[in-house]
Amino acid sequence: MTSETIHVFLNGIELAVAPGTTLASVVTNSTSLTTGIAVALNSEVIPKSTWATQQVVEDDVIDLVTAKQGG
Amino acid sequence: MSSDDPFVLAGEPFTSRLIVGTGGAPSLEGLAAVLVASGTQWTTVSIRRVSTDAAGSVLDVAHQAGVRLLPNTAGCRTAAEAILTARLAREALETHWVKVEVIADERTLLPDPVELLKAVETLVDEGFIVLPYTSDDPVVARHLQNLGCAAVMPGGSPIGSGLGILNPHNIAMIVEQATAPVILDAGVGTVSDAVQAMELGCDAVLVASAVTKSADPVRMARAMRDGVSAGRDAYLSGRIARRFGAQASSPYEGLLDGMVFAPDA
Numbered sequence: 001m002t003s004e005t006i007h008v009f010l011n012g013i014e015l016a017v018a019p020g021t022t023l024a025s026v027v028t029n030s031t032s033l034t035t036g037i038a039v040a041l042n043s044e045v046i047p048k049s050t051w052a053t054q055q056v057v058e059d060d061v062i063d064l065v066t067a068k069q070g071g
Numbered sequence: 072m073s074s075d076d077p078f079v080l081a082g083e084p085f086t087s088r089l090i091v092g093t094g095g096a097p098s099l100e101g102l103a104a105v106l107v108a109s110g111t112q113w114t115t116v117s118i119r120r121v122s123t124d125a126a127g128s129v130l131d132v133a134h135q136a137g138v139r140l141l142p143n144t145a146g147c148r149t150a151a152e153a154i155l156t157a158r159l160a161r162e163a164l165e166t167h168w169v170k171v172e173v174i175a176d177e178r179t180l181l182p183d184p185v186e187l188l189k190a191v192e193t194l195v196d197e198g199f200i201v202l203p204y205t206s207d208d209p210v211v212a213r214h215l216q217n218l219g220c221a222a223v224m225p226g227g228s229p230i231g232s233g234l235g236i237l238n239p240h241n242i243a244m245i246v247e248q249a250t251a252p253v254i255l256d257a258g259v260g261t262v263s264d265a266v267q268a269m270e271l272g273c274d275a276v277l278v279a280s281a282v283t284k285s286a287d288p289v290r291m292a293r294a295m296r297d298g299v300s301a302g303r304d305a306y307l308s309g310r311i312a313r314r315f316g317a318q319a320s321s322p323y324e325g326l327l328d329g330m331v332f333a334p335d336a
Contacts, residue, residue: 011120038163045158069093070117071143
């Protein structure tokens with residue numbers, strides 16, 4: 001039986017998405033930023049060039065980051 | 072800043088020996104003016120989760136001010152966290168430069184030397200240009216240099232404390248043994264602290280709170296710029312030695328009878 005949604009964690013918040021959802025889709029649905037951002041999937045940096053083909057799976061932990069004041 | 076005395080960092084020459092961080096600024100508004108007033112060519116940024124309510128971008132501020140970005144692993148407590156943060160920064164900002172900060176605890180915000188050395192070793196191997204924030208311990212500074220850091224960044228006193236340089240002797244020892252530029256980082260409270268750092272032989276100074284949290288950040292930024300430049304010139308000028316006793320600067324020859332006695336011949 002195929003689940004209609006899977007659950008991942010984006011920046012610490014649980015998110016329900018369709019199976020087969022790509023990282024690119026998660027990112028564009030989360031922010032209007034297109035530059036100055038990066039993604040870690042389960043603590044591994046995923047190059048932007050592969051976001052469109054990298055699919056998320058159940059319980060994936062996604063961190064979407066950018067530069068902020070500090071340092 | 073003199074163009075015949077460039078600040079060379081990782082093989083690149085810079086005209087400013089002052090780095091101004093974005094940390095501590097109450098808002099992005101006015102931060103560009105502060106960076107411009109300081110004459111800095113670099114500013115630090117932290118790497119944090121994207122927030123949906125954020126208005127404006129520190130990246131836009133840096134671009135507006137015409138300064139380069141130095142991402143900082145601020146907030147990391149372990150080597151693993153710092154390494155991941157540095158890799159994320161490289162991906163997001165398309166830079167190999169990183170300031171590595173691995174903090175031991177919230178009370179002191181002192182760097183954890185064990186985790187710092189682990190993080191630096193990995194990041195240097197991965198081709199990062201590493202500027203590590205460290206304590207004023209000359210031994211740790213030497214280890215960092217030996218690992219291939221582009222500079223060492225000893226703190227003068229705890230981050231944000233404004234206590235200045237608590238142990239000038241240690242900073243001088245770090246300078247004496249330096250094989251990479253020394254950038255005083257942390258604890259600067261006002262311009263005289265930055266001047267002292269430069270007079271001790273530091274190659275540059277990084278400030279954040281001292282400028283961003285001052286009552287007049289733009290004015291303080293200008294003052295820091297002038298102070299760092301003056302301190303560098305003083306260092307290059309070769310100061311007089313400290314003496315226990317006085318030494319007259321006026322000649323004894325030609326004194327009128329009855330005036331202050333001349334020293335015994």
